[in-house]
Amino acid sequence: MQEIIDFLRYVFSVEQDVLSLMREPDINIYNQKLSELLSLSLNQSIKFGLGYFDQPEPDDFYTAIQQTRLPNPRDIFKVSHYQNPQYGDLWSCYVSIADPEPEVNTIGECLLVARIESGYKIVASYVFGDPDLVKSYWIFAGGDEELKMDQLGNVVEILRLTPPSDDADSLAEYEKDG
Numbered sequence: 001m002q003e004i005i006d007f008l009r010y011v012f013s014v015e016q017d018v019l020s021l022m023r024e025p026d027i028n029i030y031n032q033k034l035s036e037l038l039s040l041s042l043n044q045s046i047k048f049g050l051g052y053f054d055q056p057e058p059d060d061f062y063t064a065i066q067q068t069r070l071p072n073p074r075d076i077f078k079v080s081h082y083q084n085p086q087y088g089d090l091w092s093c094y095v096s097i098a099d100p101e102p103e104v105n106t107i108g109e110c111l112l113v114a115r116i117e118s119g120y121k122i123v124a125s126y127v128f129g130d131p132d133l134v135k136s137y138w139i140f141a142g143g144d145e146e147l148k149m150d151q152l153g154n155v156v157e158i159l160r161l162t163p164p165s166d167d168a169d170s171l172a173e174y175e176k177d178g
Helices: 002-021 027-038 059-065 168-175
Strands: 076-084 088-095 109-116 119-129 137-143 154-160
Touching: 002 027, 002 076, 002 088, 002 109, 002 119, 076 168, 109 137, 119 168
Parallel strands: none
Antiparallel strands: 076 088, 076 154, 088 109, 109 119, 119 137
16 A cells, blocks of 8 residues: 555655646746656546646736745545456545645545556546535546446455545545445
């Protein structure tokens, strides 16, 4: 499990770099770092909510954004290891959204990770949301559409790191055996 945690931390450090580079007018460096981030996914439909820039923003944008805080790193809440028929070892990684507010401690996304060739890749992404303001549920966000959150395979191991504290639905997901 430590290898998966290390992979996630690497992904999130690259994501932090991309978010920080949005504050600078050199779009070539931003676009290169974004390419690096997207290369950590199996396919380009997993975009982390980011996109390439064709041209810099106006100068006043960069002046204004310099007055805002730097992006916060994601939180990792839980990692579940599965034996999956298609991927073999598959990990569901329950994490916060990108750049979470410091006072908000909720699950925002599940990244599904598998070993592909000699390394790890994010093979699918689900967001945990509540568009109807009733109860949060998993919404497919990109990657392998055949992977369903309730059909990931047989549970091998669960590592619970930090419980989410600001949302009952997030806590219920954290406490599930899977």
